[in-house]
Amino acid sequence: MLHMPKTPDYRSLVEPTRVHxxxxxxxxxxxxxxxxxxxxxWVYVGHVSEVPNPNDYVTKSIGPTPVLLVRDRAxxxxxxxxxxxxxxxxxxxxxxxxxxxFTCPYHSWTFSNTGDLIGFAFADGYExxxxxxxGLGKVPRIGIYRGFIFGSFAEDGPSLDEYLGGAKASLDxxxxxxxxxxxxxxxxxxxxxxxxxxxxxxxNETDGYHPAFVHSSIFQVSDSGIGKLYDxxxxxxxxxxxxxxxxxxxxxxxxxxxKPLQWFGTNEGRLPDYVRAMTGAYGPERAxxxxxxxxxxxxxxxxxxxxxxxxxxxxxIAVDETIQHVTALQFKGAPDFNRRLRQQTMGSVxxxxxxxxxxxxxxxxxxxxxxxRDPEWLTLTRGLHRERRDENGYLIGHSxxxxxxxxxxxxxxxxxxA
Amino acid sequence: MSSTSASSLTLAEAAxxxxxxxxxxxxxxxxxxxxxxxxxxxxxLQDTHAYDDWEALWTDDAIYWVPANGHxxxxxxxMSIIYDNxxxxxxxxxxxxxxxxxxQTPPSNLARLISNVExxxxxxxxxHVRANMxxxxxxxxxxxxxxxxxxxxxxxxxxxxxxxxxxxxLVNNHKPIFTLSFLV
Ligand code: FES
Ligand SMILES: [Fe+2]
Numbered sequence: 001m002l003h004m005p006k007t008p009d010y011r012s013l014v015e016p017t018r019v020h021x022x023x024x025x026x027x028x029x030x031x032x033x034x035x036x037x038x039x040x041x042w043v044y045v046g047h048v049s050e051v052p053n054p055n056d057y058v059t060k061s062i063g064p065t066p067v068l069l070v071r072d073r074a075x076x077x078x079x080x081x082x083x084x085x086x087x088x089x090x091x092x093x094x095x096x097x098x099x100x101x102f103t104c105p106y107h108s109w110t111f112s113n114t115g116d117l118i119g120f121a122f123a124d125g126y127e128x129x130x131x132x133x134x135g136l137g138k139v140p141r142i143g144i145y146r147g148f149i150f151g152s153f154a155e156d157g158p159s160l161d162e163y164l165g166g167a168k169a170s171l172d173x174x175x176x177x178x179x180x181x182x183x184x185x186x187x188x189x190x191x192x193x194x195x196x197x198x199x200x201x202x203x204n205e206t207d208g209y210h211p212a213f214v215h216s217s218i219f220q221v222s223d224s225g226i227g228k229l230y231d232x233x234x235x236x237x238x239x240x241x242x243x244x245x246x247x248x249x250x251x252x253x254x255x256x257x258x259k260p261l262q263w264f265g266t267n268e269g270r271l272p273d274y275v276r277a278m279t280g281a282y283g284p285e286r287a288x289x290x291x292x293x294x295x296x297x298x299x300x301x302x303x304x305x306x307x308x309x310x311x312x313x314x315x316x317i318a319v320d321e322t323i324q325h326v327t328a329l330q331f332k333g334a335p336d337f338n339r340r341l342r343q344q345t346m347g348s349v350x351x352x353x354x355x356x357x358x359x360x361x362x363x364x365x366x367x368x369x370x371x372x373r374d375p376e377w378l379t380l381t382r383g384l385h386r387e388r389r390d391e392n393g394y395l396i397g398h399s400x401x402x403x404x405x406x407x408x409x410x411x412x413x414x415x416x417x418a
Numbered sequence: 419m420s421s422t423s424a425s426s427l428t429l430a431e432a433a434x435x436x437x438x439x440x441x442x443x444x445x446x447x448x449x450x451x452x453x454x455x456x457x458x459x460x461x462x463l464q465d466t467h468a469y470d471d472w473e474a475l476w477t478d479d480a481i482y483w484v485p486a487n488g489h490x491x492x493x494x495x496x497m498s499i500i501y502d503n504x505x506x507x508x509x510x511x512x513x514x515x516x517x518x519x520x521x522q523t524p525p526s527n528l529a530r531l532i533s534n535v536e537x538x539x540x541x542x543x544x545x546h547v548r549a550n551m552x553x554x555x556x557x558x559x560x561x562x563x564x565x566x567x568x569x570x571x572x573x574x575x576x577x578x579x580x581x582x583x584x585x586x587x588l589v590n591n592h593k594p595i596f597t598l599s600f601l602v
Contacts, residue, residue, distance in 0.1 A: 095592070186495070187495065187496050187497045188486065188487045188491070188496045188497045189487075189497065190486050190497050190499060191486075191593065191594035191595065192594065192595070192596075192597070193594035193595055193596050194596070194597070195559055195560075195596075214520065216516075216518050217513045217516040217517075217518040217519040217520075218513050218519075220516055220518075221509055221512040221513050221516060222509060323594040326497075327497055328497060339494075342495075342497070343501075345497070346497060346498055346499075346500070346501050347502075347506060347509075350486070350497070350499050351499055351595050351596065351597050351598040351599075352484060352499050352500045352597075352598045352599060352602070354509065354510065354513055357519075357521040357597045357598075357599040358519065358520045358521055360521070360597050361520045361521040361558075361597065361599075362520065364558070364559055365558070
């Protein structure tokens with residue numbers, strides 16, 4: 001077994017270019033992370049398009065904690081805890097629906113979808129009680145950026161805007177790919193369970209060192225051009241936006257090739273309706289540039305990953321268990337494009353995905369390895385000598401460098417020692 | 419299925435003869451037997467990772483579907499765990515054959531049971547079949563049990579059944595599930 005520190009001293013476990021294995025396997029550290037990361041910072045919860053109508057709701061989560069993402073009667077988005085304040089019963093057992101009230105099945109307390117207690121059952125037993133004291137728990141802060149809903153259990157702290165910082169540009173880049181500037185996540189989520197710590201997944205999302213090896217089987221049998229983005233000759237970059245947000249910037253490669261929709265492995269002739277809609281919306285020049293640049297590949301700390309054609313949500317369940325929720329990106333006003341996005345997403349991700357099954361296999365092997373004694377330290381030195389700053393002051397490196405992972409851990413240490 | 423072949427006498431034809439109950443029973447039994455033998459063959463090819471032989475079972479217009487989030491979703495609008503046409507079935511098999519599809523390297527050890535086989539209906543040269551399936555998987559992670567209610571469309575091609583459509587409706591497909599990378 002690994003040497004476990006008596007009480008985790010994060011400064012001695014996270015160094016600039018190496019991290020201690022116990023960070024992935026120590027149960028106490030996981031509990032600390034829940035308090036200091038998942039229940040304190042901004043966490044992505046869901047998208048406005050998942051609750052399009054008044055009184056729609058969908059069950060989501062912040063870390064292991066289930067929350068109800070609700071659009072109330074007046075159209076306002078709310079995040080309520082899915083727990084009856086009377087005796088703690090799970091309030092809503094359905095994954096989605098449309099309703100103005102929730103009634104607890106245990107003793108029939110009824111709540112409006114704003115979270116207020118409307119009525120006690122057998123109310124004579126509650127004479128003189130103030131209903132206002134018995135509403136549902138709420139996520140105190142909600143922030144929405146361009147349809148992406150984030151929640152924070154901290155009453156105060158940085159605004160969502162400050163928190164997202166440079167990563168906002170990635171979300172803007174994403175939405176530029178819709179002729180209407182909006183997403184509609186309507187295809188439902190695949191839920192892929194893995195016996196691995198959540199941080200192995202977080203780090204892998206912008207690890208450009210692995211694709212050539214982990215995905216060599218699929219690169220060999222399909223004519224995907226993805227492999228080339230992550231080989232030593234690629235001009236693609238890794239970037240650390242700060243606050244733990246990281247990206248691959250593939251635009252240098254796409255701009256070099258200068259072909260609209262090359263990033264999606266297709267061309268304008270195959271998606272005429274989409275090209276027409278984009279040109280109508282943005283004008284020919286800007287539309288062409290958007291279709292050359294494509295969508296981002298960005299990991300927004302700690303749990304929202306935009307992977308070109310997919311949206312992933314990372315949900316930690318336990319120190320050694322994580323769920324990847326994934327769906328196809330769907331752009332408003334682009335049905336022909338969306339169909340292809342769904343088809344490619346279904347082929348590549350989820351439990352039977354031709355790409356993600358192999359990543360997930362690696363996470364599980366990582367996790368088992370991390371529990372082994374020697375060496376206890378895992379190294380993150382790749383590309384240190386060529387790390388540099390871009391014109392915005394963000395650290396960048398080659399697409400195969402460990403710039404993002406070092407950035408993630410730098411932020412992690414700040415959060416865990418704050 | 420050709421109606422001139424004695425062994426492929428349809429249920430409707432068998433029923434319409436009306437006169438010989440025993441004979442009708444025998445033909446229906448023979449058809450069920452052939453269906454079951456085909457399902458067992460497919461199961462064995464999957465359990466033994468006989469990728470080429472398994473791929474050869476599919477028709478050119480095949481659909482291989484493993485829905486998510488329920489059993490009656492629309493795969494053209496909603497995410498499925500697998501929604502493969504014939505060319506993606508081939509890609510899946512080719513990836514497995516590279517020997518570098520890590521989640522199947524080493525391959526899972528598998529044993530599956532197929533049971534509750536029902537002939538739903540027969541249309542021309544196709545039969546629609548239902549069966550339950552239980553798969554025991556052993557791999558590096560540990561042991562997993564998978565259960566599904568399967569639906570098949572089998573088509574008679576040159577005297578043998580082929581898979582035209584297969585739906586694997588995992589009973590827990592609305593929950594998070596582990597990697598499912600063997601041939602299910
Ligand atoms: S636990 Fe909900 S009403 Fe009693
Ligand atoms: Fe990967």
